[in-house]
Amino acid sequence: MFKVPPRPSTSRIPYAPLPNQGNDSGATPKASSPARSHRSSSGSCFETPVAAPSSSRRLSYAVNSGIKPSRPSSVSKGRSSIVAPAYSNLSSAKKPGEDPRPLKDKAYQADCIQNIYAFLESRGFDKPFDAGMLQLPSSKLFLKIFEFVMKQIDPRFKYGNKPEDDILDFVKGLHYPYNLSRSSLQQAGTPHTWPPLLAMLNWLVQTINFSDATSGPGTTAAQPAHLTPRRFEAGPLTNLTSETSPLDEEGCRAVFFEFMKESYNVFMNTEDETISDAKSQEMMQLFTTYFEEARQEVALDVENLKTELSRKEATLERMQDKSELKKLQEDKEILEKLLSDLIKETQRGEKDLQGYEEVLLDKQQELKKCAEITAGIQEDNALLCKRIQEQRFSKDDIEHMEEKLARRKAVLQMLKENRMHAGKEASKVEIQKVKIMEEIGQAAKKFNQRAAR
The missing domain is CATH 1.10.418.30 (Ncd80 complex, Ncd80 subunit)
Incomplete structure (x- = not known):
């Protein structure tokens, strides 16, 4: 029985009462210990x-x-x-x-x-x-x-x-x-x-x-x-x-x-x-x-488990019945026959697979011959491309290239002028930056002087 103990006369406060196992007179309180x-x-x-x-x-x-x-x-x-x-x-x-x-x-x-x-x-x-x-x-x-x-x-x-x-x-x-x-x-x-x-x-x-x-x-x-x-x-x-x-x-x-x-x-x-x-x-x-x-x-x-146990026992008895065993034996014979038929079908399938593998081998050889023919055609194509590239340029081609070169030179000249202009602008910005830094330094000097006061 759990019971709140009476107030102790010692200098320690007891912990909460613990269950008294095998004794109904109440639990004896334990003295607490200092925090540790x-x-x-x-x-x-x-x-x-x-x-x-x-x-x-x-x-x-x-x-x-x-x-x-x-x-x-x-x-x-x-x-x-x-x-x-x-x-x-x-x-x-x-x-x-x-x-x-x-x-x-x-x-x-x-x-x-x-x-x-x-x-x-x-x-x-x-x-x-x-x-x-x-x-x-x-x-x-x-x-x-x-x-x-x-x-x-x-x-x-x-x-x-x-x-x-x-x-x-x-x-x-x-x-x-x-x-x-x-x-x-x-x-x-x-x-x-x-x-x-x-x-x-x-x-x-x-x-x-x-x-x-x-x-x-x-x-x-x-x-x-x-x-x-x-x-x-x-x-x-x-x-x-x-x-x-x-x-x-x-x-x-x-x-x-x-x-x-x-x-x-x-x-x-x-x-x-x-x-x-x-x-x-x-x-x-x-x-x-x-x-x-x-x-x-x-x-x-527990009651539910007992019910489940009874059901399992009934199932076990039914499975141990001779008539049930005879039926299972017949099912076993049927399954063995089905397994034998399946093995025969598997053997026939393996023979068919062997024939398919021979046909596949013939097709692979034909594919190899086609690949050789394709390689020869590609070589001929490469030779034709090389001949086309080795031909000399015509007069019209040269004039066209000179016109393109002139246009690109003009663009290059314009870019050079833009670069010079940008350099001048950068110099101006750098001069302004130096002036601003000098002004900041003077302002900081004045601030430090006033802060020192």
Whole structure:
């Protein structure tokens, strides 16, 4: 039985209750661990965005709870919140500590760059860039990327007069578990300041992806369908879809995590234990109903399979009947006779093919003779053409060529005159160009003198 556990007296907040297998007394909560980053065996970069609080007091997950900016910022001016509720639930207040992640590891940086680039590309980042620019981006590109990522959380996010202070306030509001310095934000893109900022962007991207994957209405169009949690048609676990089977691996996992999330929210946001238990029972009933409906679907499938099995068994018995075997034997004899006739027809066809090949050979020889005759005719034609070309020109031909030569000389003379005229014009243009350059130089000199004042 699933049950929301009572408030613990320890200094840690429990995770959502897990199913108690074989015990109806309720699940024992597990203590959460501080936010940490580790690399999987495949080398992928994964960060756990949830951090444990350092106080035994129940932590409220209300918007902007427990956040007291050190100074007024343009990030929070004129808005009711700097952190969307769906993302404020992903972390808790914890004093930033030493960063254990391998920030200078090239493989870790490559994983972070791949995650960030895939996120920006899937969300429609409209600035021209590629993954290589994330190796050491400019400060301007970093600010554009951070603003785009923050607008996925708060669409109204804008920088104030000091973007680095706005970034620090916003990251602090999201309870980023590691330290960021103002100087590193002012010099983003240098070899010694970029690795922590790259890891911070990767943490934000993974936090947004995790939140989208565990909240139904907040999912985006670019999100894979198998990450969209499915809910029930009424109550906290609502909005089930029939796109996938209720018993497939992704469907069961989505429903289970949805139940855990709702249970955890009830535990964190409900002071009255009676109300907490009532909501827990309500969600447990919905959770049980879901899998009961799934069980009924499986039972129906089993009945269909039994019916199909009976039909197959009847077919098998019919095929094993002696009369059926006799009929099949007769069909076999008929097919063998047809095969024998086909073989005979094939042999006759092969004989006919051999005769056709002999006829084809004769035709090829005739074609070869025709080709030799054609070659002789072409040689005679070439000799005639050569004789025509060797004949001397007549007087009329020479006069005609002299007239053509005179006309071409006249055209050549005209072209020479045009060339000389164009050269003169080019000289004039060059002189004007020199004068204009001198005027520009004098104007620039005057401008520099006035600017120096």
